[in-house]
Amino acid sequence: MSRPRVLLATCAAMPDSDKDDVGVLPALAEVGVDAAFAPWDDPSADFAGADLVVLRATWDYTLRRKEFLAWCDAVPRLANRADLVRWNTDKSYLADLASDGLAVVPTELVPPGAVPDWPDVDVVVKPAVGAGSHGARRFAPDQREEAASHLADLHTDGGVALVQPYQPAVDAEGETALVYLGGVYSHSFHKGPMLGNRVDPSGLFLAERLGPTTPTAEQRVLAEDTLDAVCARFGMRRNELVYARVDVLRGADGRQLLLELELTEPSLGFRQTGPEAPARFASAVRSALAAR
Ligand SMILES: Nc1ncnc2c1ncn2[C@@H]1O[C@H](COP(=O)(O)OP(=O)(O)O)[C@@H](O)[C@H]1O
Ligand SMILES: [Mg+2]
Numbered sequence: 001m002s003r004p005r006v007l008l009a010t011c012a013a014m015p016d017s018d019k020d021d022v023g024v025l026p027a028l029a030e031v032g033v034d035a036a037f038a039p040w041d042d043p044s045a046d047f048a049g050a051d052l053v054v055l056r057a058t059w060d061y062t063l064r065r066k067e068f069l070a071w072c073d074a075v076p077r078l079a080n081r082a083d084l085v086r087w088n089t090d091k092s093y094l095a096d097l098a099s100d101g102l103a104v105v106p107t108e109l110v111p112p113g114a115v116p117d118w119p120d121v122d123v124v125v126k127p128a129v130g131a132g133s134h135g136a137r138r139f140a141p142d143q144r145e146e147a148a149s150h151l152a153d154l155h156t157d158g159g160v161a162l163v164q165p166y167q168p169a170v171d172a173e174g175e176t177a178l179v180y181l182g183g184v185y186s187h188s189f190h191k192g193p194m195l196g197n198r199v200d201p202s203g204l205f206l207a208e209r210l211g212p213t214t215p216t217a218e219q220r221v222l223a224e225d226t227l228d229a230v231c232a233r234f235g236m237r238r239n240e241l242v243y244a245r246v247d248v249l250r251g252a253d254g255r256q257l258l259l260e261l262e263l264t265e266p267s268l269g270f271r272q273t274g275p276e277a278p279a280r281f282a283s284a285v286r287s288a289l290a291a292r
Contacts, residue, residue, distance in 0.1 A: 004051040004289045006033050009040040009058050017057040020267050027278035031286055040071055047075050052289055054079045054242055058265045062129050065089060079242040079288050080263045084234060088263040091128045091162055097258060100229040103222060104258045105251065108163045112155040121252075122166035123147060124195060127154050131265065138166050138195040167257065169250035171196040175259055176215050178223040178246045179268050181277070182284030183238030185224075188215045189272035191247075212272045218256045219248050226261055240291070242284050243268060 006028065010017045016037050017024075028035040038045035040058050047053050053075050061068035069089070072082040080088075087093050091107075098104040109128065110116045118141075125147050126136035135154060139147035154161040174192045178185065192209035215223070223246035231238055245266040251257040270277050 003032050003034045005049070006035040006052045006054060006285060006289070007045060007047055007050040008035055008037045008054050008056045009047070010037050010056055011058050011060040012039045012041065013060060014057045015039050015042075018267050020270050021056060023270055023275070023278035024281055027282040028285060030279070031282045033282065033285060033289070035285075040068065047071075050077065052077050052079060052285065052292070054285060054288075055085065055264055059131055061089060061265070062127075062131050062134065065129050077292055079285075080244075081234070081236070081240070084230070084241075085264050087234075088261065089129060090160070091126075091130070091260070092160060093261070094162075094258070096233065097226065097229055097261065100233070102226055102229055102258055103251070103255055105164050105167060105249070110151060110155075110161045110163055112158055112160075116151070116163040118144060118147070118163070119165040122168070124162075124164045124166050125150050125154065126162050126164075128160040128162055133194045136195060165252065166195070167249050167251050167259075169252070173250055174209075175247050175249040176213055176219055177266075177269060178215055178219060178248070179266075179277075180223070180227060180238075180241065180244040180246070181268075181280045182287050183227065183241050183244075184280075184284075185220070186280050187269065187273035187277050188213050188219075189269035210269065210272055215248075216256070222246070222248055222256050222258060226258055230261065230263070239284075239287060242288050243281065245269075 025035055069086050072078055072085050092109050094104050094107045108116050122138055122140050124138050137150050151161050170193045174190050176188055178188045190211045190213035226246050227238055245262040247260040248256045249259050
């Protein structure tokens, strides 16, 4: 049997992916998969000829989403699926998941020209298409003008913005990222608050503080329910998700709430867990290859 060829899509600024992914190539090689990283917009990479293309550090899509989605549509064997990626690269999906009955951070989607119903607490204003905390800023109730001005900035390119009440428990507890590989729970990691101390009002260059953690049963149920809701929406089975990351935090009412579901380019926190996680990733890739 010839060795399957897998391309792990990255971006020009980070062609070999995030350092977190270093264990992935050897883990794939160990199970007989020839894998390599390649920026998604590299014309010399044979994405059409690969047995599978797995999205990894394709972080510049936030600036070129239309082009990126057209590329996703054109890749014959893409994980995760292009229709999922289209839905998941716009945080408006949070409204869909809320309507599916999941506990989601209260979210108002604000299209250009619309005025939000500002909650009377600290708020987060962030772009619907965004990653790495870029453009996410926190404002106190007495900073409405600044908040409105940031919202207007986010609207200049025609994009929708999100307004959410700031969830203060994140200051003490951070958020928990639960990672699923091939639809099965793999591991979790903890991320400190990104907007807690307002050291960098630009929202750029915020260093992430990560560490291992064990999720609570409530967090695990929420994450499992989230994956089930997505699969029901898209008429797919859980094992079609090569990876998924579910980010949750404790809301003002004490319940765990979904902050983000990442199906496109998440850091999977391999460095925050044991050496078996890249092997589980490799097995999820083998499973996706076998299903084709
Ligand atoms: N409603 C919120 N309450 C508290 N913290 C928030 C909220 N929204 C965002 N944050 C903080 O900002 C960070 C980035 O926001 P997030 O929604 O995860 O977008 P992305 O990671 O895609 O940039 C989060 O990790 C969290 O620390
Ligand atoms: Mg996030």
